Structure formats: C-alpha cells, structure tokens
Amino acid sequence: MLARVRSRTIVGINSFPVEVEVHISNGLPAFDLVGFAHSTVKESRERVRSALKNSSFEFPLKRITVNLAPADVKKEAPLFDLPIALGILVATQQLDKKTLEDLVVIGELSLDGRIRPVKGVLPISMDAQEEGEENILVPLENGPEAYLIRKLRVLAAESLERAVNSLRNNKEELYFSQPENIKFLGTPVQETGDFEEVKGQENVKRALEIAAAGGHNLVMLGPPGSGKTMLAKRFPTILPKMSFEESLEVTKIYSISGLLKEKDYLIKERPFRSPHHNISPSALIGGGKTPRPGEVSLAHHGVLYLDEMAEFKKEALEQLRQPMEDGEVTISRLMGSFTYPSHFMLIGSLNPCPCGYFGDPFKKCTCSIAQIDNYQRRISSPLMDRIDLYLEVARPTYEEITSKGKGESSARIRKRVTRARIIQLNRFKKTGIFCNSQMKPSHLKAFCYLNPGGQKILKEAFSAFSLSARAYHRILKVARTIADLENSKDIKEEHIAEALQYREPVENLSIYESPQLSSIYKR
Numbered sequence: 151m152l153a154r155v156r157s158r159t160i161v162g163i164n165s166f167p168v169e170v171e172v173h174i175s176n177g178l179p180a181f182d183l184v185g186f187a188h189s190t191v192k193e194s195r196e197r198v199r200s201a202l203k204n205s206s207f208e209f210p211l212k213r214i215t216v217n218l219a220p221a222d223v224k225k226e227a228p229l230f231d232l233p234i235a236l237g238i239l240v241a242t243q244q245l246d247k248k249t250l251e252d253l254v255v256i257g258e259l260s261l262d263g264r265i266r267p268v269k270g271v272l273p274i275s276m277d278a279q280e281e282g283e284e285n286i287l288v289p290l291e292n293g294p295e296a297y298l299i300r301k302l303r304v305l306a307a308e309s310l311e312r313a314v315n316s317l318r319n320n321k322e323e324l325y326f327s328q329p330e331n332i333k334f335l336g337t338p339v340q341e342t343g344d345f346e347e348v349k350g351q352e353n354v355k356r357a358l359e360i361a362a363a364g365g366h367n368l369v370m371l372g373p374p375g376s377g378k379t380m381l382a383k384r385f386p387t388i389l390p391k392m393s394f395e396e397s398l399e400v401t402k403i404y405s406i407s408g409l410l411k412e413k414d415y416l417i418k419e420r421p422f423r424s425p426h427h428n429i430s431p432s433a434l435i436g437g438g439k440t441p442r443p444g445e446v447s448l449a450h451h452g453v454l455y456l457d458e459m460a461e462f463k464k465e466a467l468e469q470l471r472q473p474m475e476d477g478e479v480t481i482s483r484l485m486g487s488f489t490y491p492s493h494f495m496l497i498g499s500l501n502p503c504p505c506g507y508f509g510d511p512f513k514k515c516t517c518s519i520a521q522i523d524n525y526q527r528r529i530s531s532p533l534m535d536r537i538d539l540y541l542e543v544a545r546p547t548y549e550e551i552t553s554k555g556k557g558e559s560s561a562r563i564r565k566r567v568t569r570a571r572i573i574q575l576n577r578f579k580k581t582g583i584f585c586n587s588q589m590k591p592s593h594l595k596a597f598c599y600l601n602p603g604g605q606k607i608l609k610e611a612f613s614a615f616s617l618s619a620r621a622y623h624r625i626l627k628v629a630r631t632i633a634d635l636e637n638s639k640d641i642k643e644e645h646i647a648e649a650l651q652y653r654e655p656v657e658n659l660s661i662y663e664s665p666q667l668s669s670i671y672k673r
Contacts, residue, residue: 153240155233156254158278160219160270162441162488163238165277169219170230170255172237178214181232185218188226188440197228198235198257201520205263205311215639219241226440229268232287235310236553240532249317253284253305254278263310267291272398272405275299284655287313292414293326295405298398343384346559348501350550354381356492357539357652359563362388363570364631365585365626367474367496367536369459372543373513375504376498381543382455385497386422387560388569389453396451399491421452427461434462435469441481441488446473449494459498467533470496474536477588493588496537500529512545538624539652547592557598570634586631598626611650625649 155170178523181195202209214232218225233255239245256274258266271292279302280284286304288296293306305324307313307357316323347357354370358381370378392400400417404410425445426432436444446454456462464531471490473479481488502508503522508515517525536539577597583589589597600608612622629641638645 151241151243151345154420155231155237155240155250155673156283157230157256159223159229159280159485160227161223161656163402163406163443163490165274166223166280166338167268167278168223168230169226170233170237171217171219172234172241173217174210174213174241175213177216179211179213181214181216183216183218183594185216185221186220186224188224190228191218191225191230194228194231194259195262197212198230198238200261201231201259202235202238202308204261205309205314207239207244207310207314208242210238214238221269222376227269228258228266229256229270231259232265232279232289232310235259236314239314241471245314245317250320250518252283252285254283257287257307258287259310260356263305265289265309269408270406271295272298273402275302275304275591276398276402278302281611283657287324291343295401295410297326298401298416316590320621338628341366341596343380344387344560345384345563346556348381348384349553350559351648352545353380354541354543354556354568354625355557355563358385359388359552359567360628360635360652361497361539362390362563362567362630363497363586364538364574364627365493365495365587366538366631367498367540367587368541368626369496369498369500369502369534369537370541370543373545374501375509376543376545378474378543379457382457382497382499383422385453385455386420388563388567389420390571392418392451403447403490407443407448409448415478421449422455423449423452424457426453427456427458428461429466431463431466434555435473435481436479436490437481443482443490444479445474446479446492447490448493450491451493452495454494454496456496456498457498460525462528464530467528468530471536473531495587497651498537501615502526535618535620538628541652542625566635569637570631573637587628588635589623589630591629598630598641599639600641600646601643604629604641607646607650609644611646613654621653629654 151174157168157222158165161190175429183192187366199209215274218230230422232298236245236250236255240247241252256268258268260266267289271288272295275286275296276299279299283370284303286296286302288304288306290308294302296302296304303328306326308325315365331441334363344507357368360366383406400421423445424492436447437441450553471624474496477491477492477493479492487664501516503515503517504525507513508522578584581593611617629645633641633643
C-alpha cells in the first residue's frame with residue numbers, strides 16, 4: 151500500500167515542500183530511503199523503527215520504501231522522522247489516511263517515541279502559510295515558534311503515541327494555544343549600560359547617534375583605554391525597536407541556525423554580534439560544507455561589532471565588502487546557491503599600531519615604522535571606502551573622568567534616533583528601503599536635495615580629497631541623516647560640513663590648507 155504525507159525542508163533561509171511517499175510491499179524485510187537524502191535523514195530509519203515499537207505500534211516485517219520527492223532537492227536535518235512514521239502507520243492501515251489530509255508534518259523522533267524539537271520551524275511555517283497551507287503538526291517545544299504565524303492552525307505533540315491517538319479520535323486536542331508568557335531572545339537593553347555613564351567623548355556620542363539614526367557603518371580609532379569598546383557596547387541602547395516584521399526576519403535566521411533558546415520564541419531586541427578576531431571567513435560571512443548563516447547574517451537588522459579590526463584575518467575583512475554593499479550574502483555550492491540577508495551596521499574599533507600608542511601624546515610608541523605600516527595596511531582602502539563615519543577617539547581627561555555630572559541618557563538619544571527613523575520610513579514608503587544607509591544612487595537624486603551652499607562645499611571637498619563616487623554618495627547619506635535629526639527637509643551647508651568631518655583621514659595633509667575647507671574639516 152502507498153501512503154503520502156506532506157512535509158517541508160530547509161534550503162538556505164527558505165523552505166520547500168517535500169512529499170514523503172511510503173510504499174510497503176511483500177519481500178524480504180528492508181527499509182530503503184531514497185530522494186537525495188543527507189546521512190542525517192537516512193539515519194531516520196533506525197529512529198523510526200525504534201519509536202514505532204516503543205510506542206506500541208506494529209512495525210511491518212516487509213519491504214519498506216520511502217521516497218522524499220522531489221529528488222533533485224537535497225534534504226538535510228531530521229525533519230522527516232515524524233512524517234515517515236505516520237506514513238508507515240497509514241500504509242499499514244493503523245491510521246486513517248484522511249487524518250493527514252491538509253496537514254504539513256515535521257519533527258524528529260527519539261528512540262522512545264518522544265517528538266524532539268527541530269530547527270527552522272518559523273521559516274517552514276511562514277512559507278507553508280504563504281503557499282496556502284492551513285494546518286501544520288510540529289513538536290510541542292516548537293509550537294510557540296509556529297504560532298507566530300497567526301493564519302496557520304498549529305498542532306503540537308510531545309510524543310508519537312499522543313499525536314496518533316489524537317489524530318484518530320479528536321484532532322482538536324493537538325491545537326496549540328498561545329502560551330501565557332512568551333520570552334524574548336536577546337539581552338535586555340537595561341543590562342548593557344547607558345550612555346549617561348560615559349564621561350566626555352561627546353563627539354563620539356554624536357557620531358554614534360548619527361550612525362544609529364541612519365543605519366550607517368562606523369569605525370573608531372584610538373589608543374587602549376579611550377573607551378571604544380565601552381561606547382560600542384552601549385550602542386544598542388540607542389537603536390530603535392524592531393518592527394514585528396523585522397523581528398520575524400531575524401528570528402527566521404536564528405531558527406535555521408538552531409540558536410533559539412528554550413522558551414525564547416521571538417527575537418525582540420536588535421542583535422549585537424561581537425565575534426573574536428580569530429574567526430574564520432566562512433564563520434564570519436557564512437558557508438561551510440553544509441551552508442549556514444554567518445555572523446553578518448546573525449547581525450541582520452542589528453550590529454556587527456569588530457573589536458580590534460586589524461587583528462582579524464585580512465581575507466575575512468575583505469569578504470565583508472559585498473554584504474556591506476548588497477545587504478545579502480550568496481553562497482554557491484555544488485547543490486545550489488544559498489542567499490542569506492545581511493542588513494547590518496558595522497561598528498569597528500582600531501588601535502593606531504600594534505602597541506596602541508602611535509601618536510599618543512602621553513605614552514611612547516614601541517613599534518617600528520615597518521610594524522606600523524604593516525598594521526595599518528590590514529584595513530584596505532576599498533573596505534574603508536564603505537565606512538560612512540570614521541573618527542578618532544582620544545582618552546578622556548582627568549577632569550572628565552572625575553566629574554560628578556552625568557551625560558545624556560540613552561533614552562533621550564533613542565527618542566531622537568527613533569524620530570529620525572520615522573521620518574525615513576515615511577520618506578521611503580513603497581521603495582523597499584527603510585533607512586538612509588540603504589539608499590541607491592537613484593534615491594539620492596530624489597531625496598537628497600542640496601542648497602547652493604551645500605553644493606559648493608561638496609564640490610570643493612570632492613576635488614580636494616579625491617573622493618570616489620562611493621565616498622561622495624556616503625557623504626550625502628550621512629548629511630541626509632544629520633538633516634533628519636534636525637528635522638530639516640533640505641540638506642544645508644552645516645550638514646555637509648559635519649558629514650565631511652567623519653570621512654577617513656587622508657595622508658596628504660596639504661589638502662587641508664584650502665581656505666574654503668580648512669574651517670569645516672578639522673582633525
């Protein structure tokens with residue numbers, strides 16, 4: 151007899167429908183599984199056999215053939231244990247096939263028949279609902295994750311025996327209801343510190359506010375002890391809250407990566423990823439024999455913080471260029487291409503040299519000229535050209551450290567940032583972008599009007615600093631954000647002047663002798 155059960159598999163960040171076909175025929179006892187299945191899927195045979203026997207069901211001593219269609223899509227992960235087991239029960243007439251009509255089934259089985267949680271339930275549920283499915287059966291622990299898709303009727307079970315008995319008698323027993331307390335993944339903002347604790351560094355706080363308001367990339371250069379890491383770790387406290395749609399996108403990535411913790415169903419706070427400098431290029435960007443999202447995708451809609459950027463492998467840093475520009479990562483393998491979203495803000499910190507004290511007025515640098523030159527060359531010009539804001543961070547003075555007053559709180563800064571983001575959301579309606587940093591050249595023409603004074607300053611800066619087209623566009627984007635923070639419709643001279651101050655320093659200092667520019671571009 152032939153039985154069919156609908157299921158789905160994960161490919162990249164999306165899911166695709168899979169039909170589990172189970173055929174039982176006379177012959178020597180065998181259990182064959184075909185359909186381009188990974189070794190983790192082929193292991194299902196032993197789990198299914200033990201789970202059926204330990205759940206008091208009959209396992210047929212016949213020839214069992216399981217096909218996972220379509221055969222040209224590789225299937226990975228133990229998603230198909232439960233649909234295979236239910237298919238065997240239908241094929242042996244231990245379960246009515248009508249009970250599985252209009253039902254998508256996923257789940258891993260333990261040897262004693264318990265249904266174990268699996269990765270990727272959220273993207274599976276989202277895609278199933280978009281393709282017209284109405285019901286899905288998932289492991290009980292994955293129920294809240296699937297329940298986020300409200301138009302989908304979620305059935306959840308903790309064991310194979312419970313699932314089968316309920317499907318036979320009363321399917322409504324499996325309907326999942328919203329849990330009373332849904333927790334959220336991510337460190338609460340209150341636990342990461344507050345900007346009011348930072349003494350001095352007003353220019354750095356201003357740059358971080360601009361970066362948060364427009365979604366811009368930022369790099370800080372300064373000696374050890376200047377507060378770069380402290381400032382970066384407080385950066386999430388001024389970021390606007392994620393929308394529900396953004397939360398779903400981020401949660402999808404964490405779901406397929408297996409990073410959703412127990413009882414954490416929806417990621418509410420923007421991710422803040424801070425990988426170690428020994429990270430491999432594939433772990434940073436994504437990849438591996440079986441492609442998985444990297445840190446740039448795990449930082450989607452959030453922050454990727456690279457502490458001591460020059461210590462990272464040059465190959466890894468260079469691979470950041472494409473996702474920074476395109477907002478997505480495409481990984482090609484023999485089995486196909488996988489695309490993961492990667493709209494993140496890059497926050498980097500740098501020492502000026504290996505010892506950290508080159509140019510410091512108080513401590514002597516112990517590095518040779520060759521060491522300094524080699525250290526600074528680790529960050530290439532094409533990568534720095536993709537940085538919107540670049541600033542030098544000086545160590546706070548004694549008076550600033552010992553002052554009793556508090557700085558401006560993160561809550562107040564966040565209000566201004568949120569107000570600027572709302573302006574951008576209204577501006578970019580129906581364009582597919584959400585903040586200034588995502589603007590394309592066509593958007594710059596439409597949304598970045600310069601008055602004559604601003605045009606004159608930018609023209610002189612373009613010639614004096616030998617700016618690239620990309621640098622020119624990034625200056626306009628930063629100036630647009632500064633104007634938004636001031637609720638200004640047009641970009642004025644002072645907005646361009648401030649944006650120019652955040653460009654990467656140029657080695658040829660003679661350009662700053664220009665009388666028109668020296669007053670606005672200071673180190």
